[in-house]
Amino acid sequence: MRFTLALVARSGRWIAPFLLLAVWLVVVIANPGSALDNAANLFFALFVVALWLTVTTGNVDDDPHRDLCAASVGGPARLQTARQLATMVALGPLVLIATVLGVASGTDHRSLGTDVVGTLGLLVSAGLLGAATGGFLHRPILANVAWSVVLGVVVVLGVAVLPPLRDALRDADRARLEGVAALFVVSTLSTTAATWLSAVLAARRN
Amino acid sequence: MPEERVRLESAAVRFGRRVVLHDISVALHAGELACVRGANGAGKTTLLRLVAGVVRPTPGTRVGPRACAYVPPALSPPSLSAQHWLRSVHRTRSSDPFAVLADLGFDGDVRASCRSLSFGNLRKVLLADAFSRRQYLVVVDEPLVGLDHRGREGLNALVGRTRTEGTTVLFAVQDDEIVVGVDRPFIVRDGGLHDGRDDDADTHVTLRGPIRTRRQLLDDAARLGYRPIDVTPE
Numbered sequence: 339m340r341f342t343l344a345l346v347a348r349s350g351r352w353i354a355p356f357l358l359l360a361v362w363l364v365v366v367i368a369n370p371g372s373a374l375d376n377a378a379n380l381f382f383a384l385f386v387v388a389l390w391l392t393v394t395t396g397n398v399d400d401d402p403h404r405d406l407c408a409a410s411v412g413g414p415a416r417l418q419t420a421r422q423l424a425t426m427v428a429l430g431p432l433v434l435i436a437t438v439l440g441v442a443s444g445t446d447h448r449s450l451g452t453d454v455v456g457t458l459g460l461l462v463s464a465g466l467l468g469a470a471t472g473g474f475l476h477r478p479i480l481a482n483v484a485w486s487v488v489l490g491v492v493v494v495l496g497v498a499v500l501p502p503l504r505d506a507l508r509d510a511d512r513a514r515l516e517g518v519a520a521l522f523v524v525s526t527l528s529t530t531a532a533t534w535l536s537a538v539l540a541a542r543r544n
Numbered sequence: 545m546p547e548e549r550v551r552l553e554s555a556a557v558r559f560g561r562r563v564v565l566h567d568i569s570v571a572l573h574a575g576e577l578a579c580v581r582g583a584n585g586a587g588k589t590t591l592l593r594l595v596a597g598v599v600r601p602t603p604g605t606r607v608g609p610r611a612c613a614y615v616p617p618a619l620s621p622p623s624l625s626a627q628h629w630l631r632s633v634h635r636t637r638s639s640d641p642f643a644v645l646a647d648l649g650f651d652g653d654v655r656a657s658c659r660s661l662s663f664g665n666l667r668k669v670l671l672a673d674a675f676s677r678r679q680y681l682v683v684v685d686e687p688l689v690g691l692d693h694r695g696r697e698g699l700n701a702l703v704g705r706t707r708t709e710g711t712t713v714l715f716a717v718q719d720d721e722i723v724v725g726v727d728r729p730f731i732v733r734d735g736g737l738h739d740g741r742d743d744d745a746d747t748h749v750t751l752r753g754p755i756r757t758r759r760q761l762l763d764d765a766a767r768l769g770y771r772p773i774d775v776t777p778e
Contacts, residue, residue, distance in 0.1 A: 341632045348623035348657075402616030406670075409596040409614035409683070416610075544599055 341407070342424040345398045346391075352428075355390040359383050359432060363439055373444030373453035374518075377460040378507045380436050384461050386494055387432065388468025389475070392425045393486050396476025404477070408544065414478065418540035422473045422533050429465040436461050452515060459518040460507075463525035467497065470525075470532035478543040479536060546573040549680050549712040550608030555601035557590050564590045566735045568604070572728065574680075574710040577703060579723045581716075581740060582732035588716040589617065589685050591732055595714055596683045612681035613674035615667075617689060621658035626650075626669045629658060630676075638709065641676035644702065648672060649694030664690040675702045682706060683714045687723070700725075 346352055362383035366376050396418075399407070408417040437457045444453060471493050473479075475486040497503055509517030551571040557564045564587045572578055572595075582588045593599040596614040597606060622629070630641040642654065645668060652665040661669065667690040674682050687699060703713055703725075715723055719731075729740025 344624060344628065344632055345622055348628075350623075399622060400620040402619035403622065405593060405596070405598045405616055406614055406619065408598050409612050412610035413597050541600055 339420050339424040339427065342395060342398070342421050343428060346395050346424075346428070349394075349398055351394045351398065352391060355387045355394065356432075358390070359387045359436070363436060367439060367443045370443040370445050372446040372448075373441045374456045374460075376440040376444055377437075377457035380440055381460050381464045381503075381507065382494070382498070384429075384433065384436060384464035385468040385497065388425070388429050388465045389472040389490055389493070390468075391428060392422065392469045392472025393476045393490065395421050395425045395428075396473070397483065397486075401477070405544075413541060414544035415537040415541040418473070418537045419533060422469060422536065425469050425472070426465065429469065433458070433461045433465050456515050456518050459515070459522045463518075463521045466525045466529040470529040470536075471497075473532060473536035474539070479539045546575055547710075548572070549574055549576075550595055550606070552594065552601065553605045553607070555594060555604030555606060557587075557594055557599055558602055563735060565594065565732075565737075568594070568601075568737045570730070570737060572681075572712045572714065574712060575707045576727045577707060577713045577715070577723075577725060578728035578730060579715045579717060579726040579740070580730045580732055580737075581719050583719045586719075586732040587735060588732050591737065592683050592685050592714065592716050596681070609680045611679070612683060613677050613679045615670045615674045615682075615684040615687070617686040618663075619670075621661065621666050623657050623659060625655050625657055626652070626661065626665075627654040629669060630654075630673055636678045637676050638678040639676045641672045644676045645669065645672040647701065648698040649692065664692060664695065667691060668695055671699060671702070675706055679711060681712050681714070685716050686718075687715050688717065 362380065366379045366383075370376060371379070404414075404417065408414040411417050411420055437454065440457050440461075441450070441453045472490070475490055475493075480486055480489070503521060505517040505520070507517075509515065548571050552568050555568040556566045568591065580588050580591055590599065592614070594601060594606065595608075596612050597608065597610060598614065600606075624632075626645070627642075630645070645654070648668040648671060650665055650668045650672070652661045658666055658669065671684070671687070674684065688696060691699060706713060715726075717723055726740075731738045731740045
């Protein structure tokens with residue numbers, strides 16, 4: 339994981355998704371609503387950034403270098419899992435920053451605890467879902483980067499109409515946490531399953 | 545009999561419908577130096593990836609260590625420096641990777657990005673990484689590519705030292721190249737793995753032993769009808 343993070347950091351490919359998140363944060367802070375409203379607005383930014391960063395991490399090296407790393411860690415399945423976990427670790431500080439800024443810029447503070455828990459729940463879910471989805475959109479599972487982009491856009495658009503997310507964002511707008519809690523549970527379980535499945539697929543496709 | 549390190553049983557590799565390797569059964573033991581020869585596209589690299597556990601046999605089985613050191617024939621160098629690479633890619637080392645790098649005659653800047661290194665120096669970084677690890681198995685594709693005379697001498701010494709520690713070493717070379725001191729010569733042909741001794745017993749008996757001088761090697765190669773590794777004029 340440490341080596342993967344170093345590779346991504348030195349490659350400079352993280353800059354574009356980070357810039358996207360920074361711009362999105364500025365837009366949200368410039369037009370603030372309640373803290374949970376801000377979180378709902380930042381949800382898609384975090385989702386897209388997590389997906390983009392996961393694909394970037396997966397494609398950070400060429401096939402021979404990935405083989406070298408895979409042999410080193412004990413196979414392509416382990417490498418896939420390590421790289422996905424590395425992305426999640428890298429997303430941690432981003433989620434925290436987005437949470438702090440989203441809550442701090444909120445205009446209608448009902449309860450600080452509710453705001454923080456709701457915002458954190460939504461943004462962690464966004465990061466998990468983005469990383470889980472992105473795990474299927476890079477080599478060796480998906481060899482063609484063009485298809486990664488196309489499928490990534492389709493996934494982003496598709497996620498918006500899924501019931502758990504739709505309900506969670508609607509609840510967030512109403513400053514309720516039931517939908518957020520359900521989304522957090524669903525995203526945690528689905529990310530665990532997706533990480534396992536992508537590792538199996540990576541071993542088969544390598 | 546030394547301890548068995550890695551074993552393939554009736555292993556095959558397919559890419560889509562194309563069968564690249566079939567019915568590969570082989571066992572490599574502790575301290576052995578095995579060398580696979582074969583023409584371009586014969587499946588040498590695929591066999592090495594199979595042994596290294598990077599590609600799954602379908603069908604068949606691979607029994608051996610999960611992790612090993614694998615050196616591909618070429619790769620796009622990462623933006624990391626050689627120093628950063630050798631410190632972070634692997635933590636458990638049997639020897640100082642920078643000392644191994646020096647033994648191979650590395651003359652680049654270890655603090656510079658791997659992208660700025662020459663091909664030969666990048667190969668030396670990969671080899672230093674592989675041979676300084678605490679591993680049961682080291683797999684090197686095209687070990688001689690890009691190495692100068694000092695690099696080859698250093699590699700020869702490294703292989704000898706690694707084998708005495710019980711590590712199994714597997715090389716793959718072109719069908720007309722010669723590697724000194726091979727215990728288990730193999731040939732990949734028509735998707736199958738054949739015993740190299742059956743094909744050219746004289747080659748490996750003649751070349752067993754320490755690294756030879758360029759003149760000796762050229763004479764040996766010419767006598768056996770092989771293309772010499774080093775053809776630069778003296």
